[in-house]
Amino acid sequence: MKITTPEFKSNAVDALANENLQKAMGHVQVGFIEKRKLAADGLPEFEALRDNARDIKDHTLAHLDLYLEAYSEKVEESGGHVHWAQTAEDARNIVLDICRNAGAKTVTKGKSMISEEIGINAFLENNGIAPIETDLGEYIIQLRGEAPSHIIAPAVHVLKEQVEEDFRAEHTHLDIDRNLEEPETLLDEARTVLRQKFIDADVGITGANFLVAETGTSVIVTNEGNGDLTQTLPKVHIVLASLEKITPTLEDVSQILRVLARSATGQEQSVYTTFSTGPRRETDVDGPQEYHVVLLDNGRTNMIGTEFQEMLRCIRCGACMNHCPVYHAIGGHAYGWVYPGPMGAVLTPSLEGVEKGGNLPNASTFCGRCESVCPMRIPLPKMMRHWREREFERGLNPVTQRWGLKVWAWFARRPRIYAMGARYAMRAVAMLAGRKGSLTSMPMAGGWTKYRDLPAPEGKTFQQQWQAKGGS
Amino acid sequence: MDLLEQAGCVVSVPPAQTCCGQPAYNSGDRADSRAIAEQVVTAFEKFDFVVAPSGSCAAMLKKHYPELFQGDPEWEGRVKTFSDKVFELVSFLTDVMFIQKLDAKFDGSVTYHDSCSGLRELDISRQPRKLLAMVEGAELREMKDSDVCCGFGGTFCVKYSDISNSIVEKKTANVEAADADILLAGDLGCLMNMAGKLAREGKTTKVRHIAEVLAGRLDAPAIGEAK
Numbered sequence: 001m002k003i004t005t006p007e008f009k010s011n012a013v014d015a016l017a018n019e020n021l022q023k024a025m026g027h028v029q030v031g032f033i034e035k036r037k038l039a040a041d042g043l044p045e046f047e048a049l050r051d052n053a054r055d056i057k058d059h060t061l062a063h064l065d066l067y068l069e070a071y072s073e074k075v076e077e078s079g080g081h082v083h084w085a086q087t088a089e090d091a092r093n094i095v096l097d098i099c100r101n102a103g104a105k106t107v108t109k110g111k112s113m114i115s116e117e118i119g120i121n122a123f124l125e126n127n128g129i130a131p132i133e134t135d136l137g138e139y140i141i142q143l144r145g146e147a148p149s150h151i152i153a154p155a156v157h158v159l160k161e162q163v164e165e166d167f168r169a170e171h172t173h174l175d176i177d178r179n180l181e182e183p184e185t186l187l188d189e190a191r192t193v194l195r196q197k198f199i200d201a202d203v204g205i206t207g208a209n210f211l212v213a214e215t216g217t218s219v220i221v222t223n224e225g226n227g228d229l230t231q232t233l234p235k236v237h238i239v240l241a242s243l244e245k246i247t248p249t250l251e252d253v254s255q256i257l258r259v260l261a262r263s264a265t266g267q268e269q270s271v272y273t274t275f276s277t278g279p280r281r282e283t284d285v286d287g288p289q290e291y292h293v294v295l296l297d298n299g300r301t302n303m304i305g306t307e308f309q310e311m312l313r314c315i316r317c318g319a320c321m322n323h324c325p326v327y328h329a330i331g332g333h334a335y336g337w338v339y340p341g342p343m344g345a346v347l348t349p350s351l352e353g354v355e356k357g358g359n360l361p362n363a364s365t366f367c368g369r370c371e372s373v374c375p376m377r378i379p380l381p382k383m384m385r386h387w388r389e390r391e392f393e394r395g396l397n398p399v400t401q402r403w404g405l406k407v408w409a410w411f412a413r414r415p416r417i418y419a420m421g422a423r424y425a426m427r428a429v430a431m432l433a434g435r436k437g438s439l440t441s442m443p444m445a446g447g448w449t450k451y452r453d454l455p456a457p458e459g460k461t462f463q464q465q466w467q468a469k470g471g472s
Numbered sequence: 473m474d475l476l477e478q479a480g481c482v483v484s485v486p487p488a489q490t491c492c493g494q495p496a497y498n499s500g501d502r503a504d505s506r507a508i509a510e511q512v513v514t515a516f517e518k519f520d521f522v523v524a525p526s527g528s529c530a531a532m533l534k535k536h537y538p539e540l541f542q543g544d545p546e547w548e549g550r551v552k553t554f555s556d557k558v559f560e561l562v563s564f565l566t567d568v569m570f571i572q573k574l575d576a577k578f579d580g581s582v583t584y585h586d587s588c589s590g591l592r593e594l595d596i597s598r599q600p601r602k603l604l605a606m607v608e609g610a611e612l613r614e615m616k617d618s619d620v621c622c623g624f625g626g627t628f629c630v631k632y633s634d635i636s637n638s639i640v641e642k643k644t645a646n647v648e649a650a651d652a653d654i655l656l657a658g659d660l661g662c663l664m665n666m667a668g669k670l671a672r673e674g675k676t677t678k679v680r681h682i683a684e685v686l687a688g689r690l691d692a693p694a695i696g697e698a699k
């Protein structure tokens with residue numbers, strides 16, 4: 001997927017001016033937050049479960065190699081195949097080979113962010129294989145030729161009126177006078193259209209929420225049941241997953257599942273939680289004949305042992321973006337790559353390099369609301385700050401900003417001169433403001449005064465007042 | 473100062489202080505942050521308590537200084553001892569000094585914005601409301617989403633001014649809907665941001681630091697107003 005993160009600022013300006021997007025983002029700010037709060041408050045052990053979930057993943061990451069090997073052995077034992085993909089390109093080629101060997105013409109897909117990360121849809125299309133998204137949101141944005149703007153609600157930026165337009169443009173074989181005004185009628189139509197595609201598909205690709213080392217099982221959580229049809233109907237099932245999805249035992253998975261849906265949508269549990277292990281056995285009535293797991297690294301092992309390791313605990317619930325004021329303002333596309341919101345602000349520079357992703361960890365107020373709701377207790381603001389440190393060390397931030405900071409720090413390390421400077425600066429700003437008490441514009445402060453007045457200080461500095469009062 | 477003295481404290485203001493170093497710290501400049509932090513610790517460590525009238529400065533001293541000195545044998549213990557003594561003003565009055573009454577009066581309504589650092593790093597939300605309830609005549613009118621960021625974020629508001637503006641617009645709309653005489657908060661960055669936006673929008677809500685109401689000192693002009 002082409003990365004437009006370096007153009008983040010202009011992406012954001014466009015997003016702020018996009019009326020449909022702004023209307024759609026209004027819904028995110030209410031629904032997700034209230035539902036998560038109800039679910040979290042309704043479970044007395046929720047906070048303890050978050051601790052537990054964090055500890056399970058920390059333990060797993062500390063022994064990642066062992067669990068990956070154990071998992072791989074179990075998959076092979078159950079008759080499946082594990083393919084190790086170091087890069088996105090490796091993963092694409094592996095998937096293409098499997099599809100070609102199966103003589104595939106169409107591939108159905110369950111929702112998978114890894115498939116976005118490696119850009120599998122465009123790649124398959126270029127090689128003559130038609131990928132069909134089956135998650136309703138993904139189906140909508142595939143029709144629109146867009147990328148997901150949210151990791152669990154990919155079409156959250158689209159209004160239902162826009163979906164109606166897209167369906168009418170695409171499903172031209174259906175009655176032109178049909179009613180598509182309600183979400184239910186849109187859903188029914190998508191179900192009808194997709195049903196035959198499930199049956200016709202040669203290969204089904206799903207993601208994975210967990211890979212269980214103990215049993216070699218992949219686990220997906222969905223609300224539409226499309227994932228089940230994708231992985232059981234075609235003769236080949238490919239699981240696309242990044243390697244940090246590994247979890248030691250089924251018991252561990254059940255622990256993390258208790259915080260996942262509550263944090264994501266406020267559900268106690270997703271409608272479907274599906275476990276699949278290997279291909280169809282002789283005694284099974286259905287299931288795929290081949291079961292492949294493509295395990296993607298794509299830069300993740302480079303995060304191990306660094307200050308960004310904790311990011312690998314992420315279970316992709318989306319709570320951080322649901323609670324992020326910046327995400328609310330601009331939506332997901334402005335972030336310019338696969339992962340938006342606070343988790344994307346840490347992950348994008350980690351996987352794509354800080355040269356390309358550097359805007360994102362800077363575009364945060366550090367309000368900390370993401371960390372306060374993260375079920376895995378990932379210290380997101382702290383890691384964004386670490387990215388700023390890496391940028392600063394390497395001299396990647398703008399020269400004016402670096403010099404401004406240096407000059408200010410020079411003063412801040414000299415209290416007498418700093419106090420004097422503060423007195424002069426105060427007097428100067430107060431003089432500029434005159435009788436109004438605030439400024440509508442000021443040289444070098446355009447970023448501030450473009451949208452707000454600058455309140456001017458009144459009277460003397462606190463230190464001066466304190467000394468005048470005879471304080472010590 | 474009045475509040476601390478009313479609570480029975482002897483207050484000193486060491487002249488050898490400048491800033492807590494947060495601008496450098498959040499810009500990724502650890503070396504300057506550390507140098508400034510050493511200066512702050514040295515100037516303040518002899519006191520029983522260190523109190524700051526700002527959630528984000530207090531959180532910097534209390535939560536982030538220990539991280540800056542982690543693993544440094546010379547400074548780590550010293551900084552930990554210092555950080556344990558740091559409190560934000562409002563929570564210091566309730567949680568350490570156990571203030572039960574205030575000598576303050578205000579006949580009017582206020583609404584309170586929970587500044588992010590104070591709220592999420594120092595768990596300050598019930599303390600200011602408890603103290604406001606002790607101000608004779610003051611009525612607290614809660615705004616919607618009082619715990620959502622105002623869009624200030626230090627240099628963020630200048631570097632990403634368009635996004636910051638969209639966030640603060642939502643805040644001032646909630647402030648206006650609360651229909652209170654004064655908007656209060658405990659952090660100067662947020663106060664300047666919200667006051668600046670309200671002024672630009674031509675709204676009449678006054679903006680003050682919560683300490684001004686708690687101390688009953690409403691004689692000075694509100695933020696962004698002249699005498």
